[in-house]
């Protein structure tokens with residue numbers, strides 16, 4: 185109600201506005217509020233989790249659910265498969281991304297879900313994908329990000345995570 189408080193406070197050294205002026209000011213302010221819905225902050229969230237042994241058969245269903253639901257909730261992102269982990273980036277309005285992450289944390293199709301990165305953003309990295317899977321589990325798919333070591337998501341520097349998802353976005357654009 186800050187806008188209302190502002191509209192009702194008069195602090196000039198001329199005569200205070202008349203009642204009519206105040207009412208019309210309030211009316212135009214409230215019309216402006218109705219006409220221009222406030223932009224909710226966008227955020228980006230990345231987590232990693234351990235894939236279960238059934239992950240190949242789970243994946244199709246997970247993607248079906250994710251694409252349908254994310255499209256409704258304006259969530260976009262990518263799901264990366266590494267040899268043992270899921271690494272997922274979700275972006276969208278903060279409230280819906282948070283609720284989505286809470287559901288994902290409770291999902292028995294994976295375990296040891298851990299938050300890797302959370303930030304407010306101005307624009308999306310994956311504006312065109314409600315959810316797309318990219319498989320880096322084969323061969324040396326993860327080599328550029330692990331320097332030949334075992335992949336431990338919680339130890340990856342932020343710059344490497346960012347590079348990984350920039351590469352994934354570039355890959356999806358080429359598809």
Ligand SMILES: Cc1cc2nc3c(=O)[nH]c(=O)nc-3n(C[C@H](O)[C@H](O)[C@H](O)COP(=O)(O)O)c2cc1C
Nearest residue numbers: 246249250253254270272284287288291293294315
């Ligand atoms: C690795 C993984 C990624 C998932 N990604 C999403 C997603 O991006 N969006 C989504 O709505 N659900 C996703 N899910 C499914 C959710 O965990 C959950 O099953 C689904 O949102 C339905 O939740 P509900 O039954 O509580 O309504 C994912 C699940 C797993 C295991």
